[in-house]
Amino acid sequence: MYYRLHELLSKKYIWYDSLCFCRLDFDESSRSLKKIRGVYLKAHSIKEHWFGNIKGDVLAGIVVALALIPEAIAFSIIVGVDPMVGLYASFCIAVVIAIVGGRPGMISGATGAMALLMVTLVADHGVQYLFATTILTGIIQILFGVFKLAKFMKFIPRAVMIGFVNALAILIFMAQLEQFVDATWVMYLMVAGALAIIYIFPRVTKAVPSPLVAIIVITVIAIMTNSDVKTVGDMGSLSTALPSFLIPNIPLNFETLQIIFPYALALSVVGLLESLLTASIVDDMTDSSSNKNKEARGQGIANIVTGFFGGMAGCAMIGQSVINVKSGGKGRLSSLVAGIILIFLILALGKIVVQIPMAALVGVMFMVAIGTFDWSSLKGLAKAPVTDSIVMVVTTITTVATHDLSKGVFAGIILSAIFFVAKISKVHVTSRVEGEKKIYAVTGQVFFASVEELVAAFDFNNDVKEVEIDFSQAHIWDDSGVAAIDKIVLKLRDNGVLVRLAGLNAPSSNLIERLAVHRRPGAKLSGH
Amino acid sequence: MFKKILLAFDGSEHSFRTVAKAIDIAKLTQDSKVEVLYVLSDETSKSEVINLWEAEGIKEDRLERFKLAEEAAAQNGIDYEIKFLRGEPEEKIVQYANENSIDMIIMGSRGLNPFQSMILGSVSHKVMKRATCPVMVVK
Numbered sequence: 001m002y003y004r005l006h007e008l009l010s011k012k013y014i015w016y017d018s019l020c021f022c023r024l025d026f027d028e029s030s031r032s033l034k035k036i037r038g039v040y041l042k043a044h045s046i047k048e049h050w051f052g053n054i055k056g057d058v059l060a061g062i063v064v065a066l067a068l069i070p071e072a073i074a075f076s077i078i079v080g081v082d083p084m085v086g087l088y089a090s091f092c093i094a095v096v097i098a099i100v101g102g103r104p105g106m107i108s109g110a111t112g113a114m115a116l117l118m119v120t121l122v123a124d125h126g127v128q129y130l131f132a133t134t135i136l137t138g139i140i141q142i143l144f145g146v147f148k149l150a151k152f153m154k155f156i157p158r159a160v161m162i163g164f165v166n167a168l169a170i171l172i173f174m175a176q177l178e179q180f181v182d183a184t185w186v187m188y189l190m191v192a193g194a195l196a197i198i199y200i201f202p203r204v205t206k207a208v209p210s211p212l213v214a215i216i217v218i219t220v221i222a223i224m225t226n227s228d229v230k231t232v233g234d235m236g237s238l239s240t241a242l243p244s245f246l247i248p249n250i251p252l253n254f255e256t257l258q259i260i261f262p263y264a265l266a267l268s269v270v271g272l273l274e275s276l277l278t279a280s281i282v283d284d285m286t287d288s289s290s291n292k293n294k295e296a297r298g299q300g301i302a303n304i305v306t307g308f309f310g311g312m313a314g315c316a317m318i319g320q321s322v323i324n325v326k327s328g329g330k331g332r333l334s335s336l337v338a339g340i341i342l343i344f345l346i347l348a349l350g351k352i353v354v355q356i357p358m359a360a361l362v363g364v365m366f367m368v369a370i371g372t373f374d375w376s377s378l379k380g381l382a383k384a385p386v387t388d389s390i391v392m393v394v395t396t397i398t399t400v401a402t403h404d405l406s407k408g409v410f411a412g413i414i415l416s417a418i419f420f421v422a423k424i425s426k427v428h429v430t431s432r433v434e435g436e437k438k439i440y441a442v443t444g445q446v447f448f449a450s451v452e453e454l455v456a457a458f459d460f461n462n463d464v465k466e467v468e469i470d471f472s473q474a475h476i477w478d479d480s481g482v483a484a485i486d487k488i489v490l491k492l493r494d495n496g497v498l499v500r501l502a503g504l505n506a507p508s509s510n511l512i513e514r515l516a517v518h519r520r521p522g523a524k525l526s527g528h
Numbered sequence: 529m530f531k532k533i534l535l536a537f538d539g540s541e542h543s544f545r546t547v548a549k550a551i552d553i554a555k556l557t558q559d560s561k562v563e564v565l566y567v568l569s570d571e572t573s574k575s576e577v578i579n580l581w582e583a584e585g586i587k588e589d590r591l592e593r594f595k596l597a598e599e600a601a602a603q604n605g606i607d608y609e610i611k612f613l614r615g616e617p618e619e620k621i622v623q624y625a626n627e628n629s630i631d632m633i634i635m636g637s638r639g640l641n642p643f644q645s646m647i648l649g650s651v652s653h654k655v656m657k658r659a660t661c662p663v664m665v666v667k
Contacts, residue, residue, distance in 0.1 A: 161578055277578065284573040284586060285614065322570045376575045 049104050053331045060329025061337025064107050064320055067209040068094070068342050071320075071368065073232055073353070074361045075115040078175045079312060080122050081130065082236035083353070086110040087346050088243040089134075089311030094339030096302040097316075098332045102295030103279040105286060105330040107320040107338060108302060112172045112368065113270050113405055114313050120403075121263045129260060131248040134313040136264035137271065138303030144272055145297030153276050153292075159388040160412035161277065162377045163395025167408050169373035170400050176362045176369075179230070186227050187359050194218050194363025209323065211364045218360035219352070232361070233354030240350035242343065243309040266406035271315035273409070275299050278316035285325045319371055387419040425449035427474070429457035438462065441470040446508075447477035451484035460491050467492055472503030482515040489518040530554075530662075532628065533562045536621050536635035536655075538572075539593030546636045546666045547597045553632070553664075554606045562608040564597060565624055566590070567617040618654035625659050633663045 068090050076086030090109030097108045122130050144150065180187065194214040201210035222229060232238070250256050279290050295316075303313050324334050346353065381389050391412050399408025427444035446454060469488070476482060489499045504512065512519075535550040537543050554560045576586050594610055601608045613620045625633050637652050652665045 158578070165578055281574050281577045284568075284577050285570060287614065318574065322574065326570055374575055374578055 049332050051331070051333065053328070054333060056328030057331045057333035058337050060324045060327035061334045062341050063207075063209055063327045064324050064329070064334065064338040065341035065345065066212045067320060067323055068107075068109055068338060069345065069353075070211055070215055070356075070361055070364045071112075071317075072110045072342075073356070074365050074368075075110045075112055076312070077232075077235045077358075077361070078112065078115045078172075079118045079130070081127050081312065083232055083238050084236075085127065085130070085310065085312050086115075087342070088309055089306050089314045091339045091343040091346075092243065092306040092309050092311050093302040093314045094335050094342065096305045097298055098334075098336035098339065100294075100301050101298035101332070101335070102292060103282055103290035103316075104332045105321070105325055105334060106275075106278055106282045106290075106295075106316050107324050107335055108275065108299065108314060108316045109320065110312055110314045111271075111274065111317050112175075112365075112372075113168050113274050114267055114315055116168075116171050116175070116403065117263065117266050117270060117405060118312060121260075125259060128249045129256075130312055131246075131307045131310060132250050132256065133260040133263045133267065134307030134311065135248070135304050136260055137267040137313045138300040138305075138307060140264055140268040141272060141300030141303060142297050143300075144268065145293045145295070145300060148293045150272070150276055150292040150296050153273060156273070156409065156413060157388075157391065157416040159384070159391035160395050160409055160416060161273075162374050162380075163392040163412050164273065164399070164405060164409055165277075165372060165374050166377060166392070167396045167399030167405065169369045170396065171403065171405075172365055172372065173369035174400070176365050179358050179362050184229070187229055190218050190222070190229065190357055190359030191363045191366070193221075194360045195366060198363060198367045211367060214363055215356055215360045218363070219356050222357045222359075223355055227357075230358040231354060232356045232358065235358070238346075238350050238354050240347050242347070243311065245308055246310055247308070266404065267313045269409070270405045271299060271303070271313065272296055274318070275316035278318045278321050281318060282321050282325060285322070286330055319368060387416075387423070391416050391419065421449045425453070427454050427457070429454065431459075433464070436464065437466040437468060438464040439468045439470060441473065443473040445477060446471075446474055446481035446484065448480035451480050454481075455484050455487060458488050458492075460495060462497075464497065466498045466500070468500045468502055470503045471501060471505075471508060474508070475505060476508035476511055478511075479515050482511055485512065486516055486518045493518070529557050530632040531557055531560050532630045532632075533560060534621070534625050534628075534630040534633045535562050535564045536617070536633065536651075537564050537566050537594075537597060538617075538636075539566065539590065540636075542666075543636045544596060546634050547600055549664065549666050550634045551600060551604050551606055553634070555604065560607070562601065562606055563628070563630070564594065564608055564610045565621060566594075566610070566612050567620045568612060568614045569617055573614075618651045618658070621651075621655050622658045625661055630661055632661055633659055635663070635665060637665045637667050 069087070072086035072090040073083040074086075076083045079085070087110075093108045093110070097106070101108070118130055118133070121133060197214035197217055198210045201213050221227075222231070275295060276292055279292060279295050283290055299315060306312070306314065324338070377392065381392075384392075394415055395408045395412030397408075398411040399405050402408065424445050425447070427442060427446060427450045429440055429442050431438060431440045433439075440458065442454065444450060469485075476485070485501070489501070492499045499518075501512070530553055533550055533554055535546060537546065550562050554562050576589070590612075598608070598610075611624075613624065621633065621635070624630070633655060635652055635655060637650075652663070656663045656665070
C-alpha cells in the first residue's frame, strides 16, 4: 500500500509495517516530511503483508518446505545432533519469522553458516548447551535490533562480505567430505547421480525443486537395491512428534555463561549478517524495501522460541529466499506455509525420511555450496583493487582455517581498516619559494598515521626568513596531527623562521586552537 | 526495415559491443527506436547486493552503466528507451519482444564453453529458439 503525500498530511501516524506504527513528523514551514522519507512512504498494511498474494505465497511456501527438509537434516548432521534439532529449528524459525520478521517473503531456518559455528560447542558440551546458546543468541540479536545496530553492518567492507560468503561455501563443501571416509563406490555413484539430477532436472520442469527429486530418486534406488549405504537413520534418531516446550537442562551459573556467551555472540553476528544480506537481496529482487532493525529483532525472537522448543539457532537463507521469490512468494504467508508444511511432512513421512541415503544429502549440500559461492568474485579478483582482493582472500582463508566465520570476518575487517588507513595516510607536500617566503602546500589527511610523512616533508635547515604552511587542501583529525604541526612550527621557530599557518578549515583550526602549544607564550619543543 | 529494435543489455563490457551494432542498425531505418532492456535475474540481484550492500547504491550503479550506451545513442541521434525487468533473462527477453512486436533482437554472447552452457544454459541460444523475430548475436 502506497500513501500519497496529501493522504499523509491528514494523518499523524501510519502503519509502516505490520506491527509498527510510525509517527509522522511534518515540518509545516518547509512543507516536507522531516522524519519519514523513501522507505517509510512505501507503507504496507498488515492485510497486504499477509494476504496480498495468497496463491503465490502458498505455492511458493510448499516448494520452500520441500527444499528446506534436506538442508535442515544435513545441517543437523554437520553439527552432530539428531536431524530433529534442525527440523524443529527450521519449523519454529519459519513460523515465528512469518509473524515478527521485517522482510516479508524472506525465508529463515537452520543454516550452514550457523551450524558451522556450533560444531565444537556440541562436541564439547552437548546438545543442552546448544539450546541455551540459541536462546542467548536470540537475546543478543534483539538487543542489536532495539539499539538499531543493523546499520553498522554497512561498515563491513564488501571484500569481507564476499570472503565470508565464499568461505561459507567452502566450509559446507568440506563438511561433506567426512561422509566419504570408508565409502564404497556405491556412495560415489549415488552422489554423482544426485548431482546430475539436481542440475539436469530443471531442464524438464522447474515446478518441483530438483534437490527433492534427487533425494526421492536416490532413496528409491537405495531401498530397491537393498544397498547398505549410510542413511539419515544412522546419523541420529527421528521422532515423529511436534516440538514441545523445554527449558535447557544446564546449570544456571556464571561458568555456563562463560561457555555459551562467545558462541552466542559469534552466532548473533553471523546470523544477523546473513539475514540482513538476504533481506537486501530480497529487497532488490522484489524492488521493495524492508525494516532491517525489525528483522534483527525478529531473528532474535525466532531464535529464543527455537531454543525453548529444542531447535538450533538459525538465520535467513539466501538460497531458500531466492527460491521463494522465484516461485512467486512475497508475503508473510509464504514463510508460515513453509514451516507448517515442513513439520507436517516430517510427522507424516518420518519413517521414510530415515531411509534417505547420506549420499543424496551430500549431493544436495554440494549444490548448496556451489550455489552459495560468489563465482563472479573470481572474475573480480583480476579487476578489483589488489587490497580488496587480499582482504577477500584473507577472510576466506582465515575462516576456512579456523572453521570460525566470525574470526574470518574479524580478520577481514581489521585488514581492511589497515589498508584504508594506509591509503588515506598519504599526505602530499609541495613547496615553492616566493621571494623571502617559502610556501608549503599540504594535501591530504593529517592524523596519527600520516604525521611521520608530513614532518619528513619539511626542510628545517633552509635559510629562508619566513614560512607559510597552506592547509587549504588538508584536514587535521587528531592530537597526533596537531602535535606534528607543533613540532614543525617550533622547530622552524628555533631556527629563527617566522611561521604562519594558512587555509585551515573550521574543524581543523578549532582543533589547533584547543590543543596546539606553539600558540602559547614561551612554547618549547618537548621531548617527542 | 527494423523499426523497433530490442537491445538486451546487462552493463557488462561485452554488452557495450552490442550497443555499437544496435546503433549501426538503427541508423539504417528512419524513425527507428532502440529499446534497451536490462533483465535482472536472481543471480544478478544476489551478486550485486553482496558487492554493493545497499539497495539505493545498486540502483544508481545500474543507471550508471547505461551512461555510456546513452551517450553513444545521443551522439548518433538515436531514439531510445531504457527498461528494467526482473526474472529469467531468456524468458523476459522473448516475452517482451513478442508482446511489443519488436522487429529485431540484438544481444551479446557470453562465450561459454559447452560444459558451462549445459549447466548455465546459453541465453542467446534460448532466445534464438523462441523469439519470433530475427535475432542478432554479437560476438
